[in-house]
Amino acid sequence: MQTVRLGEADYLSTWQAMRDFTDQRDEHSEDQLWLLQHPPVFTQGQAGKAEHLLTPGDIPVVQADRGGQVTYHGPGQWVLYLLVDLRRRGLGVRALVDIIEQGIVELLAGYGIVAAPRPDAPGVYVDAAKIASLGLRVRRGCSYHGLALNVDMDLSPFDRINPCGHAGMAVTSLRQCLPAGVSMPSMDSVGEALLVAIQQQLELKGAAR
Numbered sequence: 001m002q003t004v005r006l007g008e009a010d011y012l013s014t015w016q017a018m019r020d021f022t023d024q025r026d027e028h029s030e031d032q033l034w035l036l037q038h039p040p041v042f043t044q045g046q047a048g049k050a051e052h053l054l055t056p057g058d059i060p061v062v063q064a065d066r067g068g069q070v071t072y073h074g075p076g077q078w079v080l081y082l083l084v085d086l087r088r089r090g091l092g093v094r095a096l097v098d099i100i101e102q103g104i105v106e107l108l109a110g111y112g113i114v115a116a117p118r119p120d121a122p123g124v125y126v127d128a129a130k131i132a133s134l135g136l137r138v139r140r141g142c143s144y145h146g147l148a149l150n151v152d153m154d155l156s157p158f159d160r161i162n163p164c165g166h167a168g169m170a171v172t173s174l175r176q177c178l179p180a181g182v183s184m185p186s187m188d189s190v191g192e193a194l195l196v197a198i199q200q201q202l203e204l205k206g207a208a209r
Contacts, residue, residue: 001202003195006036011043011062011073014081018144019065021083025142031089033198034081034146035191038073042161045069045135052162059157066135066145068122069165076153076173078191080146080198087141089202096136097122099205100147103197104132107149110193112179121166129172133164147198150174151190 006014014036021032042053042061045068052070053061059072073079086096101117104124108115108131115126124132134147150173158171175184185193 001199002030002032003199004032004034005191006034008039008075009036011038011041014038015062015064018081018083019139022139022142022144025083025085027085027088029085031085031202032083033195034083035195036079036081037075037077038079040072040074040157042070042072042157043135049165052165052167053160054162055160057160059160064135064145066137068133068135070161071133071135071148071164072157072161073148074153074157076151076187078149078151078187078194080149080194082136082143082146082198084143084202085141086138086143091205093136093138093143095205096143097134099201100134100198103194103201104147104149106201107190107193107197108174108177111174111185112182113174113177115177121164121169123164126172126177129170130163131172131174131177149190149194151187152184 040059043064045066048069105115115124122134123130132149136143136145152175155171163169
């Protein structure tokens with residue numbers, strides 16, 4: 001598996017690159033994880049409803065081809081895209097969602113944060129507040145899109161939407177959830193830890209065949 005660190009990257013060009021990679025890959029292509037941050041943008045999933053965009057204002061809105069409803073990406077949030085051959089790894093979409101959620105839960109536990117997924121709303125939560133969202137697309141047996149983890153960011157844009165289609169859903173970040181006495185880690189160290197956590201889950205539950 002290759003890990004690709006893209007820094008801050010435009011959403012539209014990155015989305016196009018994911019689709020191109022997925023269309024051009026074959027059974028021998030190595031899976032890839034892309035770690036990056038996006039400039040401010042709202043993205044709507046395929047089932048996204050306009051009423052969940054409350055007051056987008058000056059932040060652009062992109063209709064994407066992933067699952068799920070509307071979410072926000074911006075600086076201080078790590079986005080990890082999983083370009084994975086699910087057939088080769090013997091994984092279904094539900095199994096990949098479980099891998100992503102468990103990887104995030106274990107990552108946060110390393111910072112003393114107790115988090116968990118919810119059966120009624122994909123993602124990872126600390127108490128009732130969402131700290132990580134996910135949305136996937138599968139084409140030709142391969143996944144793209146992935147997860148977004150709020151680390152140290154301005155959360156106010158989430159007030160302009162119903163996050164993931166849930167009116168009034170609270171949103172939080174790693175910084176806000178750190179226990180007293182635990183120092184805020186650097187963005188880079190959290191990003192590297194996120195890569196490791198997801199890779200470990202993929203190797204544990206979806207070893208390449």
